[in-house]
Amino acid sequence: MPIQCSTGCHKNAVLKRPKTGDALCKDCFFWVFEEEVHHTITAAKLFTPDDYVAIAASGGKDSTVLAYIMKLLNDRYNYGLKLVLLSVDEGITGYRDDSLETVKRNEQQYSIPLKIVSYDELYGWTMDRIVEQIGLKNNCTFCGVFRRQALDRGATLLKVDKIVTGHNADDIAETVIMNILRGDIARLQRCTAIVTASEGTIPRSKPFKYTYEKEIVMYAYFKKLDYFSTECIYSPNAYRGYARAFLKDLEKIRSTSIIDVIHSGECFSVRDGVKLPTQGICEQCGHVSSQPVCKACVLLEGLNKGKPRLGLGKTSKIREHLKRNDENLEGVVASDADTHKINIPKTINIKQLDF
Amino acid sequence: MKVRLEFRGGAELLVNGVTQHTLDLDDNNNKWTVARLLTWIRDNLIQERPELFLQGESVRPGILVLINDTDWELLGELDYQLVENDNVLFISTLHGG
Numbered sequence: 001m002p003i004q005c006s007t008g009c010h011k012n013a014v015l016k017r018p019k020t021g022d023a024l025c026k027d028c029f030f031w032v033f034e035e036e037v038h039h040t041i042t043a044a045k046l047f048t049p050d051d052y053v054a055i056a057a058s059g060g061k062d063s064t065v066l067a068y069i070m071k072l073l074n075d076r077y078n079y080g081l082k083l084v085l086l087s088v089d090e091g092i093t094g095y096r097d098d099s100l101e102t103v104k105r106n107e108q109q110y111s112i113p114l115k116i117v118s119y120d121e122l123y124g125w126t127m128d129r130i131v132e133q134i135g136l137k138n139n140c141t142f143c144g145v146f147r148r149q150a151l152d153r154g155a156t157l158l159k160v161d162k163i164v165t166g167h168n169a170d171d172i173a174e175t176v177i178m179n180i181l182r183g184d185i186a187r188l189q190r191c192t193a194i195v196t197a198s199e200g201t202i203p204r205s206k207p208f209k210y211t212y213e214k215e216i217v218m219y220a221y222f223k224k225l226d227y228f229s230t231e232c233i234y235s236p237n238a239y240r241g242y243a244r245a246f247l248k249d250l251e252k253i254r255s256t257s258i259i260d261v262i263h264s265g266e267c268f269s270v271r272d273g274v275k276l277p278t279q280g281i282c283e284q285c286g287h288v289s290s291q292p293v294c295k296a297c298v299l300l301e302g303l304n305k306g307k308p309r310l311g312l313g314k315t316s317k318i319r320e321h322l323k324r325n326d327e328n329l330e331g332v333v334a335s336d337a338d339t340h341k342i343n344i345p346k347t348i349n350i351k352q353l354d355f
Numbered sequence: 356m357k358v359r360l361e362f363r364g365g366a367e368l369l370v371n372g373v374t375q376h377t378l379d380l381d382d383n384n385n386k387w388t389v390a391r392l393l394t395w396i397r398d399n400l401i402q403e404r405p406e407l408f409l410q411g412e413s414v415r416p417g418i419l420v421l422i423n424d425t426d427w428e429l430l431g432e433l434d435y436q437l438v439e440n441d442n443v444l445f446i447s448t449l450h451g452g
Binding site for chain 1 (some may be wrong): 363364365368411415416417419421424425426428429446447449
């Protein structure tokens with residue numbers, strides 16, 4: 001016997017909502033999904049009329065659904081937004097070039113213009129070439145650090161007012177757990193914010209902050225949205241994978257766990273008097289940084305000097321040594337990195353596979 | 356008994372990249388539940404690393420299962436009894452987005 005929709009609309013239910021346990025039919029699910037995102041957007045006042053908004057688009061499920069929903073809600077509720085798709089080409093053959101084809105189709109399907117910025121043009125290095133230099137162990141550090149800035153730079157080029165990313169509730173809960181495991185209090189405080197903005201940067205927001213991954217995937221499936229779903233060829237076992245598997249196990253036992261973890265992350269407060277790193281501006285490139293020189297510039301300097309391991313240890317230590325003795329740098333950095341058995345990329349706070 | 360299987364969202368990588376499979380299951384002796392089907396898939400279709408598909412007796416958390424386009428959580432999950440021409444879809448949510 002099919003189960004009927006919880007709303008009493010007399011249609012057969014097609015899915016059980018993880019957040020509430022309700023059984024919903026396809027139409028009621030679409031409606032609830034869209035309205036919840038609309039509610040998130042309006043409650044947090046994410047946009048104002050005439051905003052020019054860049055949708056960070058990777059071709060994956062989250063950003064594809066985000067592009068579709070932004071277009072739909074902008075039309076339905078007259079947000080008055082001008083939308084643009086912004087993609088980063090990391091230069092990963094067989095992964096990003098294929099997913100960019102999806103974004104190009106999205107450009108046509110949703111009639112939203114597309115801008116692609118590449119690592120090659122921004123930094124002079126593609127990920128394929130970086131992997132040739134660094135190998136498969138720390139490459140995600142480079143990719144994550146560069147991507148965060150690439151989005152900002154692309155957004156600056158386009159002169160947009162705001163950026164939206166497809167981070168969903170599961171992603172944010174994973175980040176909370178990762179930041180707790182790393183003891184990164186500064187990021188733990190920031191990572192649950194629905195909007196992140198600091199002096200001189202373009203504000204970024206997450207309209208899917210309260211949207212479960214399961215519902216995004218179901219929505220994409222039932223709406224037959226076109227997305228790309230191959231794992232990045234360079235990161236089969238990134239650190240995030242462990243947090244993700246742990247959360248999925250928790251969700252299986254109790255489906256509200258995801259929202260609960262986000263809530264816990266929001267509730268952490270730091271005792272008065274604890275010194276947190278302050279965010280300043282990189283003296284070389286002018287981007288936001290908690291160090292005098294940002295991680296991207298340090299990593300880039302390492303690559304260009306043929307010392308790609310530069311920047312994989314502690315940034316402050318490296319700068320010290322860099323000042324003191326440029327020549328002995330390689331040895332110092334290598335020994336510093338060797339003492340960290342598990343090399344956790346400290347700078348990566350956002351998703352590594354997508355954005 | 357004919358049953359169609361479909362793998363998407365990256366789950367197809369576990370079965371050699373093939374998204375659609377049509378099975379002809381022998382149902383003379385025993386009923387086919389989803390639990391039995393999962394074991395069959397593990398033993399006959401999964402090429403390597405079965406732990407990426409199964410965890411214990413069920414699918415790995417993060418893989419969604421739809422039977423005839425309905426969430427298996429509404430259909431009794433492992434206990435659901437397959438009937439002729441059922442379509443069982445596995446979608447991975449674990450791949451980048």
